[in-house]
Every structure is written in C-alpha cells, then in structure tokens.
Amino acid sequence: MNDVIIYTQNDCPPCTFIKNYLSDKGITYTEKNIAHSQFRNEMIDYDAFATPFILLNNEPMYQIDLDKINHSLNIEV
Template identity: 65%
Template sequence: MTNVIIYTQNDCPPCTFVKNYLTEHQVTFEERNIADSTYRNEMIEHDAFATPFILLDDEPMYQVDMDKLNQKLGL
C-alpha cells in the first residue's frame, strides 16, 4: 500500500479535487494543512512552494500528474 501525504491549504480548489478523487477511489491519505507552520516548514524542506504538494512513499510530486498518481496507486 502506498503511503500518501497531501499538503494542502484552505480555499485551494486543486487540493479539494485531489482529496475528493482519492476519497472516491478509497485511497487512504494523510492531509497536512500548511496553515500549521510545522507542515508549512516540512513542505518547504522538500523545496515545494505550492499546494497541493503530494508525497507518494516519500517521492515528491510537485504538480498534480493524474497519470502518475493513478499508476503509482494502481487506479
């Protein structure tokens, strides 16, 4: 099972889209909202400066690539 962490922020339509997509496909994920400075700093440590920022088994995905996401998750 792939470990999925999504860094999000409030009022972010792409963040909502990805969360809804994963939920619809019954993919378990951990959401880390960057309103919490701890999560914001974690994201910056990965050289990520935009949300949604996704970690798939600790592999960063800086832009939402649905093909890669589906392939990695077996969807």
Template identity: 65%
Template sequence: MTQVTIYTQNNCPPCTFVKNYLTAHHIAFEERNIANPTYRNEMIAHDAFATPFILLNDEPMYQVDMDKLNQTLGL
C-alpha cells in the same frame, strides 16, 4: 500499500479535487494543512512552494500528475 501525504491549504480548489478523487477511490491519505507552521516548514524543506504538494511513498510530486498518481496507486 502506497503511503500518500498531501500538503494543502484552505480555499485551494486543486487540493479539494485531489482529496475528493482519492476519497472516491478509497485511497487513504494524510492531509497536512500548511496553516500549521510545522507542516508548512516540512513542505518547504522539500523545496515545494505550492499546494497541493503530494508525497507518494516519500517521493515528491510537485505538480498534480494524474497519470502518475493513477499508475502509482493502481487506479
């Protein structure tokens, strides 16, 4: 099973889109809102500076790539 972690922030339409998409496809994910300084520092440690930032099995996805997301998740 693919581990999905999404770094998000409040009032982020792309973040909401990705979360809703995964939920609609019954894909479990962990959300880490960068309002929490610990999560913000984790994201920055990956050299990511924009949300949504996604980790698929600890592999960073710096931009939302729906083809890669679908392929990796088998959708």
C-alpha cells in the same frame, strides 16, 4: 501499502480536487494543512512552495499528475 501525504491549504480548489479524487477511488491519505507552521516548514524542506504538494511513497510530486498517481496507486480509470 501506499503512503500518500497531501500538503494543503484552505480555499485551494486543486487541493479539494485531489482529496476528493483519492477518496472517490478508496485511497487513504494523510492531509497536512500548511496553516500549521510545522507542516509548512516540512513542505518547504522539499523546496515546494505551492499546494497541493503530494508525497507519494516518499516521492515528491510538485503538481497533480493523475497518470502517475493512477499508475503508482494501481487506480483503474
């Protein structure tokens, strides 16, 4: 099973893009909006300062890398 966590914020087009992309591909994920200080602090603990910040099977991804996401999650393009 894949573990995907996406740290997001409101009015973030790249956040919306990756959430829609994963949903369209049938991939479930956990969204953590950094409007909540707990989630913001978790993200900062990874030295991440921009959204979307993605944890893919506990591996930090600081920018959207569709090739890596597709490969890691076995998504056919």
